[in-house]
Amino acid sequence: MEAFLHQIFSGLAAGGIYASVALALVMIYTATHHINFAQGEMAMFATFIGWALIEWGGLNFWVAFLLTIVIAFCGGFAIERIVLRPLHDKPVLSIIIAFIGLLVIFNALAGWIFGFTIKAFPSPFPTSPPFGNRFLNWHEIGTVGITVVVLLLLFAFFRLTPLGLAMRAAAFNPESARLVGIRVGLMLALGWGLAAAIGSVAGMLVAHVVYLDPNMMAGILLYGFASALLGGIDNPGGAVVGGFIVGVAENVLGAYVIGTELKLSVALVLIIGVLLVKPAGLFGRRIVTRV
Amino acid sequence: MAKLLDVKGLRAGYGQTEVLHGLTFELEQGGITTILGANGAGKTTTLRAICGMVRVAGDIVFAGQAIAGKATEDIVRLGVAHVPDGRGTFVQLTTEENVRLGAYVRSDKGQVAADLDRVYHYFPRLKERRMQQAGTLSGGEQQMLAISRALMLSPKLLLLDEPSFGLAPLIVQEIYRILRDINTKEKVSMLLVEQNANIALGIADHAYLLETGNIVMSGTSDVIKNDETIRKSYLGY
Amino acid sequence: MTTSEATAPAAPVAKKGPNAIGITIFVLLLFALPLLLPVVLPLLGGIITLKPNFMIFQLTLVIIYAIAILGLNIVTGYNGQFSLGHGAFYAIGAYTAAILMDKLDCPYWLTIPISGVVCLVVGFLFGLPALRLQGHYLALATFALALAVPQLLKYNHIEWLTGGVQGIVIIKPDPPFGIKAINADQWLYYLALVVACIMFWLAINLIRGRLGRAMIAIRDHPIAAEVMGINLTVVKSMAFGISAAYTGVAGALGAIAIAFVAPDSFTIFLSISFLVGLVIGGLASISGAIYGGIFIQFIPNVADAISKAAPWAIYGLFLIAAVYVMPTGAAGLIKQWQAKRRAAKQ
């Protein structure tokens, strides 16, 4: 029983990681209607910047944390303007190839600049076990907490602010958005900036757990992708719940049902099964249009 | 009366194809002008050209400012609202979100709230469906939504692209009644594009006839209405 | 071959004549290449210092990749279904060939059609449920397939068959009938070339035929296609199965050419490479597959030659530059250029 509980909690902790990455994917999807395959590598690179600020620059964790978010935002913004802007009227698959290009570029640059040995990324949370609890540590609780905060911010941003509304409108229907005066190009760039910023938060939380190296996000991105689709790619809350479901399901399947060798394959098959029944994800909204 | 819109030698097109071959027309402050023409004459393109949605050459002066070649967003900011062909509904957003988006560029928040009430007053049906996903609205409701969205800009000029298209006659009448109201009460000038010449000439004070990218006739509505050729080819009596 | 586009069902058939001649010359040239190279390369001396045999081997790989990309093109280019998982079918084709040769002593040439059929069935069966998904969801499903297949190949309980992580070493075939005039590399080249000619010919007919028109209709106007009485699920699954069969045939040829299969040969990057080759070669273009094959075979080498420090960074720049310069792929660019030249002539 104790081992089972332990697996559940460990799954929740991993789910927090997937959820934070899924949020970045939801952000970019909501703002641009693309899924950025380079999101993980961009987050990894931002985390390296954070690491360098702390280790090489000697900055305090929170200062470096905030500075990294700002840098990531600017970086994401710049990438949209420089790399993707010229492609905005090109076929979707061309844009996907550009994403793949970005992915390999960031991966290679990180290896080149920072090396491949793993790096410990500090955690801002205390190391002592909380409330004498053996199942979770402060970092895991903190990860979930920050993820929930990001989720609430995202939700509020998209649902309650005019800018959030404008961003969604620009992604849904760029032409109509222009007709109400929304600067669509700017919205896309802002979306990239925000997604990169959220990605950097995810990266910095993840790095403490899995250690920082250029391939850190390769596996995690897939889980984040699956979580986001499972929960509903246009629904931040759903993506977070999706993350927890994937984390727990993966652990329980691996430990008790099918063993570790095939757990990823089986988990993916299950997710696809769910999507066949609920095509917009567990919590996604089906878009109905009268013609 | 002063000219609100003054267009000279307007050429526009898509890619290699030129659709408009040098249009010259004008619109008076507070007036309603209509552009009539058959399918493919270039009516929609004319409106899109004014809004900067297609490549243009020639002069377009709006309220004393040259706007040819400007970005759509900037033209909108000057007070030009466009009810586009196909209504341009944000189908995934709610009705109210759609309406609110119309006021995106405005900074006078207090006035925006008042305008929202006014728009709902014109179209009480939309108020009933405020929280409904806009894609589920009927065609007529979506047309009302598009007009509401445009009104929320508090525009000087309203461009209307076939508001009667695909709607039942009763709904068309209702929409035109409201448009006339808006024109008289709020002094919003309108440039109306219609295939249904009958109804357009009923509301407009000036009219232009467009044929394959050229203006072939112009004048006050009364003059046009009584023209022999127009009567035969466009009014059907 | 460059002008034999079949992008739209309405493409005029009138210009078939000159094309047929062009294609014939192109194909004949390809067949003569192994004989020409040893003569031509020394003449070029300083310019191209490639050795004929090695170059023939590289060209064999190009042909194999072109077949795989053509397969992906059938489903993605002509049917509009996104697949990130065609590496899986390449792997299945390769393993089918390797297992048949290793366990059953099956002659190598027979393994090629068998691999195609196996992949056809697997692709069709995978497509039936999965193709109800669209866009990003289909991407996830196919991505999962690409990820799962190498893991399954390693699976403990079928290790006796697949060789587990160690893979299977197979014997490279010699030219048949004891022909001494050509060596093993040249023979493999001819084998791949003949298979490719058949596959390309079949693809052109497929696209111009009933199924091809249905596929394109589904891509462009799914609702209209359904109203016209096209069974979406079946046509999409058929397209996916045929596409998988192409990739499987390429996989079998690849296994024979490399003489080795292992799970590490078929990582997710193989699938991504196919997609890269498809887009950069040219979507919905038969000849695009060839350019795509050339790109994924040679550009990584170029990147490696430019920088050892971070070859992937260079490769990434190539990818982005390629979609900038030719958003419709190499085939699209060439078509534009030809159109311009034709316009200039008139």
Place this chain on the structure above:
Amino acid sequence: MKGVKYLSSAVALAAAALVIAPAWAQKKYDTGATDTEIVFGHTGPYSGPASAYGTIGKAIQAYVNKINDEGGVNGRKLKMISYDDGYSPPKIVEQVRRLVEQDEVLFLFNTLGTPTNTAIHKYVNAKKVPHLFVATGATKWGDPKRFPWTMGWQPNYQTEGKIYAAYILENKPNAKIGILYQNDDYGKDYLKGFKDGLGSAGQKLIVKELSYEVTDPTIDSQIIELKGSGADTFFNITTPKFAAQAIRKAGDIEWKPLHFLNNVSASVGSVLTPAGLDKSVGIITAIYAKDPTDPQWANDQAYKDWSAWMDKYYPDGDKKDTFNVFGYNVSYTLVAMLKQAGDNLTRENIMKQAASLKNLNVPMLLPGINVNTSPTDFYPIEQEQLAKFNGKVFELFGKVYGE
């Protein structure tokens, strides 16, 4: 290049005909070797998911530069041609064929990876190209009967697994063993050696055996499961990232088994420090080379030389990265072998010399561990010594295993 080759063979021919001096006659070259140059080939993953190993190729190049600065080997400069294989079997086949058929290298050196080397194994032996000191710990590279042109270098994983097994049988015969391994050739080789070493006792002793995939984000779940199995001994067959995760997680959930960590991840600086030195106390590993991040070597002359070389020839390189020691050591072995080959630079003689290294002392190997080969022994390094981490350094203890 071609010109030089013809010229030199013409000279050699003339010399042989005239029988002027035996020294002249002894100069024998195969393709890739001349009076001034020795050209050899290498492939490694500079790109792709395994690019962490790419540094080995760069270290070898750095070592080659050092040797050339010092005048080369027997007056000949070394020229290394290195290509990216992306850890992909099809790609390495292409690249190795390019090296052999087009660049006409004298031999192949330190090609990396088990699946990749397997893909070219037959080809190089059919072509009779020396395939030396391959960078993989699999066992199959030491099979001179079937593959006389291929030779490994590092101690193989199975041997290392056997060492741990022997230690357990000797010191903890009632151990309850939990194993975590990477689900690939590397993990399975270790596992096999370990199980072979335990012999029939293995069935009883091993209580849990779990794997992970390189794409798994974490292995927390596996560690929890191992703890839950009641294991009191842990054989940790993981690469650095997962090794650090395992050590930390075991510490976090207060699982304190007798912990055996495979050599692959036995680095104080790049594994134990990130994992937490306090949580690493008591870890046992088998080592054969000096860990550059282990403070016990800080004043060792060999370490200082290595460090100076890194500064001068590979300033971009990461000094915490044990692969850079690997590259240095294997290059040292290569140069020693080439010196021994003298002016007889035929492929046959290269292979012969590689198979007759006697007690070669490589500075960055542990004291007492030497390189030895013979025509029947194609395993250059077979010795390893156990070491236990005391919170600061790996303390060597016990005998040196292997002959």
